[in-house]
Amino acid sequence: MADKILKKLYIEVWRQNNAKAKGKFETYTIENISTGTSFLEMLDILNNELIEKGVDPIAFDHDCREGICGTCSLYINGRPHGPDTAVTTCQLHMRKFKEGETITIEPWRAKAFPVIKDLVVDRSAFDKILQAGGFVSVNTGGVPDGNAILISHEDAEESMDAAACIGCGACVAACKNSSAMLFVSAKVSHLAKLPQGKVEAKARARNMVAKMDELGFGGCTNTQACEAECPKSISISNIARLNREYLSARFSE
Amino acid sequence: MQKLDSKIPAGPLAEKWARHKANIRVVSPANKRKLEVIVVGTGLGGASAAASLAELGYNVKAFCYQDSPRRAHSIAAQGGINAAKNYQNDNDSVYRLFYDTIKGGDYRAREANVYRLAEVSPNIIDQCVAQGVPFAREYGGLLDNRSFGGVLVSRTFYARGQTGQQLLLGAYQALNRQIAKGNVKMYSRHEMLDVVIIDGKARGIIARDLVTGEIQRFGAHAVVVATGGYGNVFFLSTNAMGSNGSAAWQCYKKGAMFANPCFVQIHPTCIPVHGEQQSKLTLMSESLRNDGRVWVPKKKEDALKLREGKIGPNDIPEEDRDFYLERRYPSYGNLVPRDVASRAAKERCDAGFGVNSEGKAVYLDFKYAIERLGRSVIEERYGNLFQMYEKITDQDPYKVPMQIYPAIHYSMGGTWVDYNLMTTVPGLYSIGEANFSDHGANRLGASALMQGLADGYFILPYTIGDYLAGEIMTPKTNVNAPEFVEAEQKVKSRLETLFNIKGTKPVDYYHKKLGHIMWDYVGMSRNAEGLKKAIAMIRELREEFWKNVKVPGEMNNLNPELEKAGRLADFFDIGELMARDALERNESCGGHFREESVTDDGEALRNDDKYTYVSVWEFQGEGKEPDLHKEPLIFENIKLSQRSYK
Numbered sequence: 001m002a003d004k005i006l007k008k009l010y011i012e013v014w015r016q017n018n019a020k021a022k023g024k025f026e027t028y029t030i031e032n033i034s035t036g037t038s039f040l041e042m043l044d045i046l047n048n049e050l051i052e053k054g055v056d057p058i059a060f061d062h063d064c065r066e067g068i069c070g071t072c073s074l075y076i077n078g079r080p081h082g083p084d085t086a087v088t089t090c091q092l093h094m095r096k097f098k099e100g101e102t103i104t105i106e107p108w109r110a111k112a113f114p115v116i117k118d119l120v121v122d123r124s125a126f127d128k129i130l131q132a133g134g135f136v137s138v139n140t141g142g143v144p145d146g147n148a149i150l151i152s153h154e155d156a157e158e159s160m161d162a163a164a165c166i167g168c169g170a171c172v173a174a175c176k177n178s179s180a181m182l183f184v185s186a187k188v189s190h191l192a193k194l195p196q197g198k199v200e201a202k203a204r205a206r207n208m209v210a211k212m213d214e215l216g217f218g219g220c221t222n223t224q225a226c227e228a229e230c231p232k233s234i235s236i237s238n239i240a241r242l243n244r245e246y247l248s249a250r251f252s253e
Numbered sequence: 254m255q256k257l258d259s260k261i262p263a264g265p266l267a268e269k270w271a272r273h274k275a276n277i278r279v280v281s282p283a284n285k286r287k288l289e290v291i292v293v294g295t296g297l298g299g300a301s302a303a304a305s306l307a308e309l310g311y312n313v314k315a316f317c318y319q320d321s322p323r324r325a326h327s328i329a330a331q332g333g334i335n336a337a338k339n340y341q342n343d344n345d346s347v348y349r350l351f352y353d354t355i356k357g358g359d360y361r362a363r364e365a366n367v368y369r370l371a372e373v374s375p376n377i378i379d380q381c382v383a384q385g386v387p388f389a390r391e392y393g394g395l396l397d398n399r400s401f402g403g404v405l406v407s408r409t410f411y412a413r414g415q416t417g418q419q420l421l422l423g424a425y426q427a428l429n430r431q432i433a434k435g436n437v438k439m440y441s442r443h444e445m446l447d448v449v450i451i452d453g454k455a456r457g458i459i460a461r462d463l464v465t466g467e468i469q470r471f472g473a474h475a476v477v478v479a480t481g482g483y484g485n486v487f488f489l490s491t492n493a494m495g496s497n498g499s500a501a502w503q504c505y506k507k508g509a510m511f512a513n514p515c516f517v518q519i520h521p522t523c524i525p526v527h528g529e530q531q532s533k534l535t536l537m538s539e540s541l542r543n544d545g546r547v548w549v550p551k552k553k554e555d556a557l558k559l560r561e562g563k564i565g566p567n568d569i570p571e572e573d574r575d576f577y578l579e580r581r582y583p584s585y586g587n588l589v590p591r592d593v594a595s596r597a598a599k600e601r602c603d604a605g606f607g608v609n610s611e612g613k614a615v616y617l618d619f620k621y622a623i624e625r626l627g628r629s630v631i632e633e634r635y636g637n638l639f640q641m642y643e644k645i646t647d648q649d650p651y652k653v654p655m656q657i658y659p660a661i662h663y664s665m666g667g668t669w670v671d672y673n674l675m676t677t678v679p680g681l682y683s684i685g686e687a688n689f690s691d692h693g694a695n696r697l698g699a700s701a702l703m704q705g706l707a708d709g710y711f712i713l714p715y716t717i718g719d720y721l722a723g724e725i726m727t728p729k730t731n732v733n734a735p736e737f738v739e740a741e742q743k744v745k746s747r748l749e750t751l752f753n754i755k756g757t758k759p760v761d762y763y764h765k766k767l768g769h770i771m772w773d774y775v776g777m778s779r780n781a782e783g784l785k786k787a788i789a790m791i792r793e794l795r796e797e798f799w800k801n802v803k804v805p806g807e808m809n810n811l812n813p814e815l816e817k818a819g820r821l822a823d824f825f826d827i828g829e830l831m832a833r834d835a836l837e838r839n840e841s842c843g844g845h846f847r848e849e850s851v852t853d854d855g856e857a858l859r860n861d862d863k864y865t866y867v868s869v870w871e872f873q874g875e876g877k878e879p880d881l882h883k884e885p886l887i888f889e890n891i892k893l894s895q896r897s898y899k
Contacts, residue, residue, distance in 0.1 A: 037530045127322075
């Protein structure tokens, strides 16, 4: 468990100056990285070296660095959030890499997530899907006492399992169809499992799916790649629930 | 010299808010449609305020630097939210929550504000439940509670170790609903760089579109700043990498006074610092102290062996473990407030009992709870935190005790506001962590979420109406007014200056240096000599920064280094004001510990005769000494006493 030093690593990274520019891979070397260093700290170190050398640093999204804000992305060695399970990139540590390894870093690749610069993509499509119905229509004030709505322990826990989604987009990046079904189904399930959310459950499923299709996400062909790469281990059983909600919404039209 | 008027309503404490609401003005629905409000920041305070104001009918423009409002750092709050529901029948009440908060804050907060906070706290839980926040439930379907530090009742509501996430998603969902309706125009990846004042009133902001680099003007009838705290002045903190004090600092430079800058909270349970390459510190929720026991070895030789890796914690027998919090504070034990727990950890480590290779860590041990409750209960309560710990440290906390150490976490200080949450600039409001008002010198756990949502859902929407009622005849703000042109020009020229220095060292180099100065001299333990030294060192470093920083990239493109440079430039100034404030307050209270002011047994010693006031700093111009104003704190309902958790 003691940390070791990785003497040399090769970082092959996607460089693209803006949305319209043509991108390409560049390879940089980095030396003497502790295995206890996080992946993003390794990029910080590389960037500071690039700045001192007069090279434009690599743009990447990150913020909380504790696996909860969903800002960090990165497709590392062919996997969203890199070679570990149930982590975001900011929780990935260099102990997962080997001495002398070439690490390939790409942005999320999906039509609905256009590249802004280097590894930074535009995920505002996720916000738009939620704006289409990912809420309970209550205003501030005038609501009943919290204990007036009884919710079984199991329902609350199952709802929480789905609500744990951080909206990072790894599911879309992992999917060969760039489908957002896991993301959409997580929100639909979170709310449909609770009595407060049931009232609008059908309309919610219908509107969110319609918006998802409109924004250019692909369809689900049940490969389960999304579940395998989800940093919060959101289950694809949510997709089944979404399908049920969606079908019943269509039948009731 | 401006006079401070806290506008605390007259009357008995429990009636102040009701009376005030009855007396303030209300804007008609037709007039609300004509009024515009800018909300900067989309954390719990900003998102709840923006949504609530839009529901009322105002036209809202909301801003965040993140790529989505859902990513604001409230998302990272773990343990819970307090509310005086008394669901546990353990004799909790509005008064008890009020009392605990005042005492926890070491008698440096306003009675009236804190009472109001406690009073609206039950409504927050109801609101969040209605939005679909999946709070933990008992088997009968009722809401579950846990305990937090500094209190003797169970009043903390939670959603696993992700309460902040779930509450923020609730507010974000309410915000999304208003965005969809067209009542809120959302500007993500936009950073406020100045506030615009016209005829003495806040009328808009200057913001940079972080994707295109374009500097833009936005007008409104009022501006609400909900931009969080300034903990990142220390470089290493539990804040998000982008969290910054710049919006509050621009307000300060435009006349909004800044209160108690030296009051920052050091959280006792964070994963210890690991080497020089570290970029941030990760918090382990205070809720863990419900079930974890804090200890270090009793024998120094054991501590030495632990540091050298010759033995592990499980090799140390029960009788050789010093459960120092239980020993020193028998009545609160592991649940003493954060400032007390942090200092006690530092005291043991400074005395040579630290357990990691740097000697700067103590154990938080779940062995006892697992024996008592079984692993599955602990897993359900803290599973995600244990997983997070394991991913970072490569150690399994179900088997080996966690190593923890204090880290900078929260800013109790912030922009000064009156009872209406308005700053000293008319029409400019500050809510949530960005203001100073409710936590005194130390915030109790699970109270930040409560305050952010209280301000945004239930206080600001009422109080801002009182101001806006006077603005119904004011036309839409003209963003071509000379004040906007001038502010935009200043913002541009500052960015150009930073960009054109073209020195040799990146922004992080200076930020880390500033962080070291702050941690060493303005951190957990402070004295006059060190504070004076810190001020001199900060000035010197700032001068070097402005001569030698290297900002790469382009002005008109996504440029994270340019963003960081602007924020750091403000952190130098904030850091200096913090040191100045800490120097002026020669007493120990809450998170502010002056070595010159301690009791015989080493506990913090307040000096109520001299320092029962809010320190309020007024900007006098670049390079000039700020003026200090004092807002006296008047306690009509609580008798001040030396805080004791023994």
